[in-house]
Amino acid sequence: MKSMGNLFKYVMVVAAGTIIFFACSKEKSDNSTVPSGKQELNLYLTDGPTDLFDKVLVDIKSVKVLVDTCDKTRRRRDNWDSTKKCTVWDSLRITPGVYDLLTLRNGIDTLLGSGMVTDGSIRKIVITLGTNNSIVKDSISYPLNLLNNQTTITIKLYGHEWDNYSSGRYRLWLDFDCGRSVVRLRNGEFYLAPFIRAFIIKESGAVKGTIKPTDAYPIISVYNATDTAYAFPWRDGQWKVRGLDSGTYSVFVNAGNGYQDTTINNISVTVGKETNLGTITLHK
Structure with missing residues (x-):
């Protein structure tokens, strides 16, 4: 990160x-x-x-x-x-x-x-x-x-x-x-x-979620103008990025196996809290 x-x-x-x-x-x-x-x-x-x-x-x-x-x-x-x-x-x-x-x-x-x-x-x-x-x-x-x-x-x-x-x-x-x-x-x-x-942990924020389906084998980037972090989900699709400064971020899901990439913008991160994006479903 x-x-x-x-x-x-x-x-x-x-x-x-x-x-x-x-x-x-x-x-x-x-x-x-x-x-x-x-x-x-x-x-x-x-x-x-x-x-x-x-x-x-x-x-x-x-x-x-x-x-x-x-x-x-x-x-x-x-x-x-x-x-x-x-x-x-x-x-x-x-x-x-x-x-x-x-x-x-x-x-x-x-x-x-x-x-x-x-x-x-x-x-x-x-x-x-x-x-x-x-x-x-x-x-x-x-x-x-x-x-x-x-x-x-x-x-x-x-x-x-x-x-x-x-x-x-x-x-x-x-x-x-x-x-x-x-x-x-x-x-x-x-x-x-x-x-x-x-x-x-208490002086940083976090973003987490779940990627479905699991055979998309995604790589996740959480980024803004000054910070870029990566996540590699578990087999059940769950992922988390910690140690983020407060600010507004985007999440880019680099999908494989024929699935389409996905970007989610305007994600607010606050120190001491976890932002949960829930389930992100990818499509071919």
């Missing part, structure tokens, strides 16, 4: 046991008090989908965050001084394994990492990758090489992105844009050049 809004910024990042996650998982309910000097983080992973591949399998080994302990205001800082001495690296608890990113679309996400870390503004997220990365295209598996053999993905933040959903507890979503993150070179090899955007 691509966004030009002030809050939702794309961050171009450099790629720094096998478990495939198919369903979303949420933070556990916890009524305990967060200890003084700490904060609890919950980091989710979701996907900006593509129809170019059957699977995009990424081997994630660890996740850590850089905490700025000098600044606990968590306000936006465009020019953070990275030479500060009051910074701490903390690790999040994760389930290491291979994540099939294409299962994390249409509003599905998984809890990538969580844990108690030092109190302060989060300036960086670093994801360490293993070597068991691959893509599946037309039912054939290909290695997914790490660009320049970098084994880490570094996501720089402004400090204000996290959602303070309860006292001392914060959460953030990472939108992994598979369509822009997998690059095929002239020699036919595939490389991972991660393109990730951080967002929170």
